[in-house]
Amino acid sequence: MLLLRPIVRGSWVLQRTPRLAAVAWGAHPQVWTPSRTHGTWSLGDGSRRWKVTAVGALLGLGAGLAYGDHRRRAAEAEPDAEAMPGAPYPVFTRQEVGRHRSLAERVWVTYGHEVFDITDFVELHPGGKSKILLAAGGALEPFWAMYAVHSQEHVLQLLRAYKVGELSPEQQSQPTQGDPYAGDPPRHPALKVNSLKPFNAEPPAELLTETYLTPNQLFFKRNHLPVPAVAAASYRLQVEGPGGRVLELSLPELKRRFPKHEVTVTLQCAGNRRSEMSRVRQVKGLEWGVAAISTARWGGVRLRDVLAHAGYGEEEAAGEQHVCFEGLDKDLGGAAYGASIPFRTAMGRGADVLLAYEMNGEELPRDHGYPLRVVVPGVVGARNVKWLGRVSVSREESPSHWQQNDYKGFSPAVDWDTVDFTTAPAIQELPVQSAITAPAPGATVPPGELTVKGYAWSGGGRGVVRVDVSLDGGRTWRVAELTGEEQGPGRAWAWRLWQLTAPVPPDAAELDIVCKAVDASYNVQPDTVEPIWNLRGVLSNAWHRVRVTVAEE
C-alpha cells in the first residue's frame, strides 16, 4: 500500500518506495495512436487491442483512470529491469527543467521535489497531448489542482515510472501557485460534498422534498471546472447567426429586447443515484445519492426568441441541426465547457428552453451560472450550460468532451476495454425517475402508521401520472398522492412530489420500502439496478429501495 502525503519541507513519502522503471513496457512495443476524430485511442501490441477514451480537459472522471489501470497492471506484470533502490538521482534546477518543453527537447515536469521526463507519456495521456504539454517544463501542481482526479494513488504511481531526477534542494519549495478554485463562491454547509474541486454537492435527501421549489442554496451543484468570475457590466452573450455573423448582447439588451419567460423546471444530473450502481459494480464518477436533482422557477428569455432574432427560423431545422453552447468556465488550456441540444428542442413551437438570468426570483447565483445560463426543460443537466458565453447552430453536435465522450448510456456488457463512445447517442431527454426521501435508509420507524415521501420526474415534458409504493419489497403496492404543480401535457418540466401514509403491517420488524413512477407515455422504471448498470454510472433509475426497522411497541 502506497500512502502519499506531503511530509515536512515539500518532500513526499513517495520517494521512499522502490521506483518502477520507465521502460517497463519496452519489452512489448506498443503504439498508442488516435484512431478517431473524437477522442478514441487504440493501443495495439500485435495480439490484442484496447481502447480508451481521451478525456477532454484532463477531467479524467473515468477513462483516464481506466487507462491508468491498464498501464499499472502492465507495469506491475513486468519485473523492473532497471530498478536500483537507493541509487541517487541526478539533481536539476528549475531552469534546466524549463528547457524541456517540447517533444524535440524532451518533455520534463516537476511534482514536489522530483523531476520527470514524460516525453513517452505525452501521446498516451488520456486527456490529450495538447493538454499535457501545457505543463511542459514546469510544475504539475497547478494543473492537478484544477483536476482533482489526478490526486489518486495510481496516477502518482504512473508518474513515478518517469522519474529522471530531483530538483536542487534550494528549489524544492513548492512553486507558488494560485488555486484556480480560490474564487469559487461560499456554499451552504448542509450540502453533501461529492467533490470540492470542481465543486459537486447535493442537499440531504430529507431536505430535498421539504419544498416544491428547491432553495437556491440547497439546489444540487454540479460544476465541471472552477466557477468563472463574470462581471455583469462587461458581459456579452455571443450569438452566431446564419452565415457566421456574431451578435453580441449585453444583459440589459437581452432583458430589453426579449419578453421575460418563466418556467418551473427540474434539473437532474445524469449521475443522480450513481452510488446505487457502484454498489453493484464500481463505476467511474461522482458518488451521487438521490439528490442530484432539484427544481426551481427559472426566469429569462426564450432561446427561440434569441435565435429568431439572430436570423434562424423554425424551418432551419431541416436536415437536423444542433444548438451548441459554450460556457465561460474554461480549463487551463482555454477550452470551454460545452454541450448541444437538437435544434428542434430549442425551436419547437412549445419550446421552453430559456437563457435564464433568474432562479427562484433571485439573480442567478454564481454556482448556477451567473449571469446567464441555459435551462433546457426535460433534458439532462449536462446540456444546461452555465455561465453562457456563446450560442451557435451547427450541423454537428458540440465537439466538447462532455457531448462526445461522456454522458452516454451503454449496455452492462460494455466496459472500459470495449467502450466506443461513437456508438451511443448523447443523453438528452432523461427516463422516468423517482426516489424516496423519507424515511431515511436504516431509520427506525414507529409502529402504526408510516408516511413515505419522495419525488418523481420524467424527461421530455412527460409528466408523472402515478407513483406506486410498496412496503414489502414490491410484492404489494399502493398508489401515492401526488402534490405540486401540475403542468400542461407535453410540457410537464417539473417534478411531482408524492407521499403515502399507510399502516405498518403489525408483524413487520423491517420494511423494504420501494417506489416506482409511471410517466405520461406509460414508461416505468426498471425493477433492478444490475441490468441497467453502465460503466459511467449514468441513467440510474431502477426502483428506489429504502430499508427501515420498525420500533417495537
Added chain:
Amino acid sequence: MLLLRPIVRGSWVLQRTPRLAAVAWGAHPQVWTPSRTHGTWSLGDGSRRWKVTAVGALLGLGAGLAYGDHRRRAAEAEPDAEAMPGAPYPVFTRQEVGRHRSLAERVWVTYGHEVFDITDFVELHPGGKSKILLAAGGALEPFWAMYAVHSQEHVLQLLRAYKVGELSPEQQSQPTQGDPYAGDPPRHPALKVNSLKPFNAEPPAELLTETYLTPNQLFFKRNHLPVPAVAAASYRLQVEGPGGRVLELSLPELKRRFPKHEVTVTLQCAGNRRSEMSRVRQVKGLEWGVAAISTARWGGVRLRDVLAHAGYGEEEAAGEQHVCFEGLDKDLGGAAYGASIPFRTAMGRGADVLLAYEMNGEELPRDHGYPLRVVVPGVVGARNVKWLGRVSVSREESPSHWQQNDYKGFSPAVDWDTVDFTTAPAIQELPVQSAITAPAPGATVPPGELTVKGYAWSGGGRGVVRVDVSLDGGRTWRVAELTGEEQGPGRAWAWRLWQLTAPVPPDAAELDIVCKAVDASYNVQPDTVEPIWNLRGVLSNAWHRVRVTVAEE
C-alpha cells in the same frame, strides 16, 4: 359447473339447473346510480361502495364481466328464497313479449325459448341503459351476436335470475337474424384469431419479422365492431371547422387538394403481449401474443394540412384541445367507434399524422379502414381510427367508451372493485417495447451457435437505440444488431428489427433467452410482468423471455 350449449330444438341445458331468484339482492337494498358523466357507476349498500364502469356499446371487454362477477357473488351468497325447482313457468307469445318495451311497461326480452323481465337490470347494465333498451320486447340473440363477450357462462347465469316465463312452443325456433359480421372481408389463413366477431388476429411471431414492412394480409387486425361496407364513390369525410362549419371531402378531393405524404409507421395494440399478464393473474381482454404490432408504409394526406384547410392554425392549440375522430363502424345503437389525440400531436411542425388511403403501396384494405383511416405515428393503435367518418376539434377528449373507459393504465393494486377510469390518462404514446420472434418458446435449438431475432419499438418517435439480449435469463447481456429503416430523431415512428448470433454455452441444456430495448430517451423495459400488471392487461412491456432446449450433439 354450468355447461351451456344448445340441445335439440332450441332448448338449452340452462333450464335444467335450479334457477336463482330475481330478488336475490332484495335483502340488501342497493341502488346503482350513474355517478359521473362518463360511465362510472356507484353501488351503495350503506356500508361500502363499489364502482364499476359502464362499457359503451355493450363491448364488455372487462368492466361488464366484473360487474357480472359482483352480481353473481352476491347472488350466490344469498339463499334463493323463491327457488321452486321444477315449477312450471307461464308461457308467452312473441307478441306478448313485444308489449314490454319500456320501463313503464316493464322491459322483457327473450333468449332461446325463455322470457326474461330485465326491468330491474336496465339501470345496472354496464353497457348503459340506452344500449340494453334496444333489445326491449325482442330477442337478445342479434345483440349478443354483435358482442361476443355475452357468450359467457356468468352472463347467462345473471340473465337467468330474471326469468319470468317461456315462449309458446310454436315460437321457440330461433328468430332469423342477419349476422352483422357476415359482411366482413376474407382473411389470411395464417392469422392467429383471438376473436372472430369482432375480428381480432395477429400473425404468427415467426412470420412477423421476416420482412421489415408487414404484408397487409398479415398485419395484425384489431376491430371493435363489424367492418363497415363503405362505397368509395359516395364516401365523404366530414371535417368540422372552427365555429362548427362542416366541410365534406370526397376521396378524389382529398387526393387532389392535399399533397401526398408517406411515412413508415409501426402500429401496436395497447394489449400486445397481454397473454403474459394473464399468466400472472387473469386480466380482461383478448389474449394477444407478441404480434399485435406491425409496420407498414402508409400513404395519404397530412391531418395538419386538412385541419389547416378547415381553418385551424397551429395557435389553436392554446388551452389544450383534442382532435376527435369518429369511425364509420357503428354499434347497433348507431354509436361510432371513436378516439381522440391531443391537438399538438396533430398540428405540431413535425407532425406526421396521416389520413391514409394507402398501405404498403396498395389501396387501404377493408380490415384496415378502407377507404380512409387515421395513422397517428408513435401512438397506441386505438387512436388510429379506421373507416374515418368525421374529424372535429374539441376542448374535451372523445366521449367514446374507448377513450374514456378503456385503454388506460392502472396500478397492479387496482381491481375492478376499485378502478376509477377518470383517474388515469388515456394512453397515447406507448412505452418502449421489444420481443423475441425466433426461436419460438419451447423450441429445440442446435448446439453451437444460435441466432435470436425480434423487434423493438418505442412510442412518441423515440427511436430504439439499443437492444440487449441474454441467453442466461438476464445475468449476462450482449448487444444485438439493429436492422431496418433508421428514421430521424424525434420522428422514429417505425420499429427496428434486430438479431444476435451468439455461441450457445457448451454445457447448457436449456436457454432462458431475454431481450430488452432502450429508446432515445434512455427509457428501458421493466424486468418483470407482475409489477406492471393491470386489470385490463394493457402496456405489457416487461423483458420478453423465451425458453428453449438445446439439442444434444
